[in-house]
Amino acid sequence: MALNYVWVAFLVIGFVVGVFKAVLFGQSALLSDMMTALFDAAKNGFEISIGLAGIMSLWLGIMKIGEKAGVIQVFARAVSPLFRVLFKGVPDDSPAYGSVMMNLSANMLGLDNAATPLGLKAMNELQELNLVKTEASNAQIMFLVLNTAGITLIPTSVIAMRQTIALEQHIVGFNAADIFLPTLITTFIAFISGILVVAAYQKINIFKLPVLLFIGGFCGLIALLHYSLSQLPADKMNQTIGAIGSGVILSIIILFVTAGALKKQNVYDHFIEGAKEGFNVSVRIIPYLIAMLAGISIFRASGCMDFLVQGIAGIVSFCGLNTDFVPTLPIAFMKPLSGSGARGLMVDVMRHYGVASFQGKVAAIIQGSTETTFYVIAVYFGSVQIKNTRHALACGLIADTIGLVAAIIVGYIFFWHK
Numbered sequence: 001m002a003l004n005y006v007w008v009a010f011l012v013i014g015f016v017v018g019v020f021k022a023v024l025f026g027q028s029a030l031l032s033d034m035m036t037a038l039f040d041a042a043k044n045g046f047e048i049s050i051g052l053a054g055i056m057s058l059w060l061g062i063m064k065i066g067e068k069a070g071v072i073q074v075f076a077r078a079v080s081p082l083f084r085v086l087f088k089g090v091p092d093d094s095p096a097y098g099s100v101m102m103n104l105s106a107n108m109l110g111l112d113n114a115a116t117p118l119g120l121k122a123m124n125e126l127q128e129l130n131l132v133k134t135e136a137s138n139a140q141i142m143f144l145v146l147n148t149a150g151i152t153l154i155p156t157s158v159i160a161m162r163q164t165i166a167l168e169q170h171i172v173g174f175n176a177a178d179i180f181l182p183t184l185i186t187t188f189i190a191f192i193s194g195i196l197v198v199a200a201y202q203k204i205n206i207f208k209l210p211v212l213l214f215i216g217g218f219c220g221l222i223a224l225l226h227y228s229l230s231q232l233p234a235d236k237m238n239q240t241i242g243a244i245g246s247g248v249i250l251s252i253i254i255l256f257v258t259a260g261a262l263k264k265q266n267v268y269d270h271f272i273e274g275a276k277e278g279f280n281v282s283v284r285i286i287p288y289l290i291a292m293l294a295g296i297s298i299f300r301a302s303g304c305m306d307f308l309v310q311g312i313a314g315i316v317s318f319c320g321l322n323t324d325f326v327p328t329l330p331i332a333f334m335k336p337l338s339g340s341g342a343r344g345l346m347v348d349v350m351r352h353y354g355v356a357s358f359q360g361k362v363a364a365i366i367q368g369s370t371e372t373t374f375y376v377i378a379v380y381f382g383s384v385q386i387k388n389t390r391h392a393l394a395c396g397l398i399a400d401t402i403g404l405v406a407a408i409i410v411g412y413i414f415f416w417h418k
Contacts, residue, residue, distance in 0.1 A: 006374075006393065010295030014302040021303065034301040041297035045290035049282050057278030059117035063099065064274025065267050066256035072098035081210040086146075086195065087139040088204065089129065096125035100143055102252070107150040119147055119376075120281055120383045127384040135388040136381060138202045142195075144380055144392050148371040149194030149399035151218070152187040155179065155368030161347065162364055165355040174356060179364045182410045184222055186369040190403030197395045281383050288382025292374050296337045305333055324416065325408050327353065328363045332404045335366065336373040336397065343367065362411035369407045373400055 018034050021027040066072045075098035083090070083097050090096060099122035106115035122143060130137040136144075163176035192215065199206045232240060260267040299305065313326040327349055335342035346367045353359040373396040381389055 007291065007295045010299040014295075014298035014300075014304055017304050017307075018298075018302040030302070034298055037297040037301035038294055041293035042290050045293045046286055049286040049289055053279045053282040055278075056117045056120065056282050057275040060121060060278045060281070061271035061273075061275035062253055062256055063102075063118070063121050064277075065260050065270045066098075066252075067095055067274075068265055068270045069256060069259035069263055069267075071256055071259050074098075075101050082214050085206060085208050085211055086142055086199075086204065088202065089137065090126070090139050091129075094125065094129065096122055096129070096139075099125055100146075104146060104150055105248070107147065108152060115147075116379070117278070119143075119380060123380045123384055124281075127386075130384075133384075134386060136386050136390050136392055140381075140386070141390060141392045141395065142198050142202070144376065145194040145198050145395045145399055146191065147380070148373045148376050148396045149190040149403060150187065150371065151191045152183055152368055155183045155364075158183070158346075158364050158368040161343075162350070162355055162360075165347065165350050168351075169355060171356055179361055179368065181222075182361075182365050182407075182414045183368040184225070186365055186403060186407045186410050188218065188222065189406040190369065190399050193402040194395065194399035197398045198391075201391045201395060284385065285379050285382040288378045289375070292378040296374065300334075300337075305330060308333060322412075322416075324358055325362050325411065327359050328366055328408075331363055331366050332370065332407075335370040336400050337375070342370075342372075358411070358415050361415045362408060365407045365411050366404065370400055370403050373397060 014034065018030050022031050063072070072095045073093065077093070077097075079097050079101045080092050083100065084092065087097075087100075099118060103115055103118040103122050106118055123140060126137065126140045126143060127133070130140065158179065159176045162179070163174070166174035166176060195206060195211075198204070257267055260270065309326070309329045312329060313323060316323050316326060331342050331345045331349065334345055346363045349363040350357075350360040373393070377389060377393060377396065381392070
């Protein structure tokens with residue numbers, strides 16, 4: 001129901017503001033621009049959904065091989081002590097654990113193309129356990145929030161874009177990967193916040209050994225990665241980061257195929273069986289995604305996003321706080337709505353203020369640390385035709401907000417100089 005109110009608010013507020021500007025300020029072209037944005041949103045929603053069909057077919061085919069070979073079940077058993085605490089009502093031997101783990105791992109490595117189909121697979125497996133098919137279960141909400149507030153070990157695309165812009169701006173000796181550790185710290189804070197918020201809603205006691213071991217182990221991994229990668233030059237670091245992510249995914253594919261072959265299974269037929277599901281899932285999410293993008297487009301084209309940013313800037317200035325971070329706020333507001341829109345705003349900040357500026361670095365941290373919450377909710381819940389998302393949106397946005405605040409604070413700690 002919350003998603004319904006948000007969607008209506010996007011449309012109605014955007015329309016009222018657009019009419020107000022057109023009538024009182026003579027901005028008659030604005031209504032035409034809003035209509036164009038609305039139609040573009042419908043077109044983009046369809047193209048995004050259909051564009052997912054290929055990668056969905058590939059990964060669901062690979063996942064089917066891993067499931068038939070028993071490897072997914074091995075992954076599920078490995079993470080079941082932790083997930084038993086977080087995912088109430090999911091059996092210990094559920095293959096959903098393996099899919100959830102692989103989705104979160106792909107997100108950590110910055111492999112968006114791999115993460116989405118793995119996440120949709122996990123959501124479908126959790127839906128099989130869901131007793132009320134049109135209402136999100138506690139386990140599905142926990143998974144979605146962990147996905148939207150997921151840890152990013154390697155913000156590969158952000159690092160690559162920073163390096164490209166630095167070359168355009170003729171900056172010598174620029175370290176495009178200097179946002180690696182700040183981004184990692186920020187996403188870890190958002191991830192833990194997501195767990196705490198959902199646990200509070202669902203009355204889950206997370207202060208148990210498996211969760212504490214995970215948090216401690218991850219802190220150790222952060223320290224190890226920072227020590228190892230900080231010794232490398234920027235270009236070498238980018239190559240190493242890309243190799244790690246690609247190598248992990250390729251290794252998993254070969255592991256699945258090899259395991260199936262050793263068990264004398266027809267892995268090709270298993271792949272085809274799983275791949276057929278990919279197109280069906282892509283088609284099912286079309287109406288959900290178009291609806292969300294339509295609401296966002298009206299809100300953005302009307303200028304409401306600009307009003308929001310200017311209002312916050314005024315409040316921050318009135319409180320006597322430093323406002324150097326304010327130009328990055330449009331990225332923070334756009335990211336939960338549109339990943340590509342936020343990416344464009346990040347590039348705009350980097351080109352306007354300089355990729356090596358404080359604003360440019362904070363923009364990169366925000367882009368690498370936050371997730372497209374509304375998109376994920378629309379796609380993931382749309383794939384299993386869930387209409388009542390319960391507290392998923394509230395939890396996701398709370399985790400996003402904490403991640404945003406953390407990104408700004410961490411940016412000041414690492415990069416701001418008077």
